[in-house]
Amino acid sequence: MEPDPKEVVIPVVEEEIDATTRAVKTGSVRVDKHVEKRFRRVEAPLLHENVEIRRVPLNRVVDVAPKSRRMGDTLIIPVVEEELVITKRLVLKEEIHLITRRSKDRSVQEVELNRETAEIRRLDAEGRIIDSAPRTPPVRRRIVGSR
Numbered sequence: 001m002e003p004d005p006k007e008v009v010i011p012v013v014e015e016e017i018d019a020t021t022r023a024v025k026t027g028s029v030r031v032d033k034h035v036e037k038r039f040r041r042v043e044a045p046l047l048h049e050n051v052e053i054r055r056v057p058l059n060r061v062v063d064v065a066p067k068s069r070r071m072g073d074t075l076i077i078p079v080v081e082e083e084l085v086i087t088k089r090l091v092l093k094e095e096i097h098l099i100t101r102r103s104k105d106r107s108v109q110e111v112e113l114n115r116e117t118a119e120i121r122r123l124d125a126e127g128r129i130i131d132s133a134p135r136t137p138p139v140r141r142r143i144v145g146s147r
Helices: none
Strands: 027-062 069-071 074-084 088-124 129-132
Touching: none
Parallel strands: none
Antiparallel strands: 027 088, 069 074, 074 088, 088 129
């Protein structure tokens, strides 16, 4: 059978797509960090404690050894000894008074503080600087210590 000349054959075509991805470097970012050193005067209170020792002779006979006691800023520590007489008795020989005195001074010291700043620059695929982003505010860290 011969094809009819009036008949037209139209081919039907379908396209397909194969979508894949690949990494392409289009730019990068460089961060430069700087540390600035500066000195600040720091003033802080210092507490001093001194103990004065005072021996108070008593030579008093007691039935029972007294306990240590506190009177205000004074710690009283009794000291007893046994004496042999016809009978045994406790004699309060002395008390030791420890008097606490406090004083406050001001201490001024030079302290080193560090401040960090970061500068961010955008780079193109070849590593050239494209633009400079504004500097970020400094990161503040408080350093507390004593010398």
